[in-house]
Amino acid sequence: MENNTENNDLEADAYFEKLKGKNLDSGFTTPEGYFDSLKDQTLSRIRVLKIKEQVKTDGYEVPEGYFQTLGSRIKDQITATELEAVAPVKIVKLWQSSLFKYASAACFVIVATFGIYFNQQPTNTKPSMSMIVSTDQDLYDIDEAFIIEDLKLKEETIKTPVTVASNAELEKYILNNYSTTDISSNY
Amino acid sequence: MQVEDSEILTKFSNERTRDEAFNLLLNKYQQKIYWHIRHMVVNHDDSDDLVQDVFIKVWKNLEKFRNDSQLYTWIYRIATNECITFLNKKKHQNNTPLDEVSAELAESLVETSYFNGDKAQLKLQQALLTLPDKQRQVFNMKYYDDLKYEEISSILGTSVGALKASFHIAVKKIETFMLNEDITF
Numbered sequence: 625m626e627n628n629t630e631n632n633d634l635e636a637d638a639y640f641e642k643l644k645g646k647n648l649d650s651g652f653t654t655p656e657g658y659f660d661s662l663k664d665q666t667l668s669r670i671r672v673l674k675i676k677e678q679v680k681t682d683g684y685e686v687p688e689g690y691f692q693t694l695g696s697r698i699k700d701q702i703t704a705t706e707l708e709a710v711a712p713v714k715i716v717k718l719w720q721s722s723l724f725k726y727a728s729a730a731c732f733v734i735v736a737t738f739g740i741y742f743n744q745q746p747t748n749t750k751p752s753m754s755m756i757v758s759t760d761q762d763l764y765d766i767d768e769a770f771i772i773e774d775l776k777l778k779e780e781t782i783k784t785p786v787t788v789a790s791n792a793e794l795e796k797y798i799l800n801n802y803s804t805t806d807i808s809s810n811y
Numbered sequence: 812m813q814v815e816d817s818e819i820l821t822k823f824s825n826e827r828t829r830d831e832a833f834n835l836l837l838n839k840y841q842q843k844i845y846w847h848i849r850h851m852v853v854n855h856d857d858s859d860d861l862v863q864d865v866f867i868k869v870w871k872n873l874e875k876f877r878n879d880s881q882l883y884t885w886i887y888r889i890a891t892n893e894c895i896t897f898l899n900k901k902k903h904q905n906n907t908p909l910d911e912v913s914a915e916l917a918e919s920l921v922e923t924s925y926f927n928g929d930k931a932q933l934k935l936q937q938a939l940l941t942l943p944d945k946q947r948q949v950f951n952m953k954y955y956d957d958l959k960y961e962e963i964s965s966i967l968g969t970s971v972g973a974l975k976a977s978f979h980i981a982v983k984k985i986e987t988f989m990l991n992e993d994i995t996f
Binding site: 657661664665667668671672674675676678679681682683684685686687690691694695697698699701702705 | 833834837838841842845846849850855859862863866867870925926927928929931932933935936953954955972975976978979982983985986989
């Protein structure tokens, strides 16, 4: 019996050595950068423990019975909010308001007054100085002979009488463009 | 024995048992959420307003809760956002710089009738108020609420790595403050 146990132990040891020889790791992994922050995290927790030893509670208080009534106050607020949401909306007709009528009348008077005032202002359409300068400059650039010729042409146009139509032509025009009724009504 | 969140959600989905479900939810979470808020905003009256606002939001939105996170992390997230909004509003209301808001909160701690702490407790609260809001939240959730980093990550939307770093810095600052004998009350 003892021999069996001893044999089992030996077998286990041999197996253990064999396993070690294979150099198999656990297969477990850690998050990236884990060990970089582990020290800080551990120190933080220790600091917190020290603070908690020094300061047992936060020192804050509430009025007596506060939490017993908080729930019902919240529900009252909810009810009030819901009632507000379904309350009928009061419609106020703007055009029936006296204030609206007086305001409209006042606006009309102001606009009309400005309109009349600006309409009565004389319009000055003096050409701007730059326009005058540019016109003068344009005239200066044009050849003098050309201007004289142009003026003469205009004079001739004015002096030359308009060709008068003959009686026959007139008669033809009237008959073509007016009805007998038109002609008779004119007399 | 505390009721399971799944039971609360099932009862809430049925109109007939909705009120009962909400009562169960309030009984289970109102204190946790109140203290979570109180540790951030310090003043009891402000905390009272905010905790009510939180549960009103829970009531309005619980139907839409998608079960993609735990119920309490969802409620915590609402509470955390309410606190951040409140503190930001306080800063912008009077154009108050950040460090002055913290100083205001620290002062209210001394003046309020709802703080009964000794010198060490007061010093710890003052130390917490020197931290940026988000760092303070991380510290509070680890220190007071004993939440895991994964849970805090789900609440704040910050990576676990960033939270660990934030917590480590916060603890160091608090330790320095607490050990500074020049700061006494």
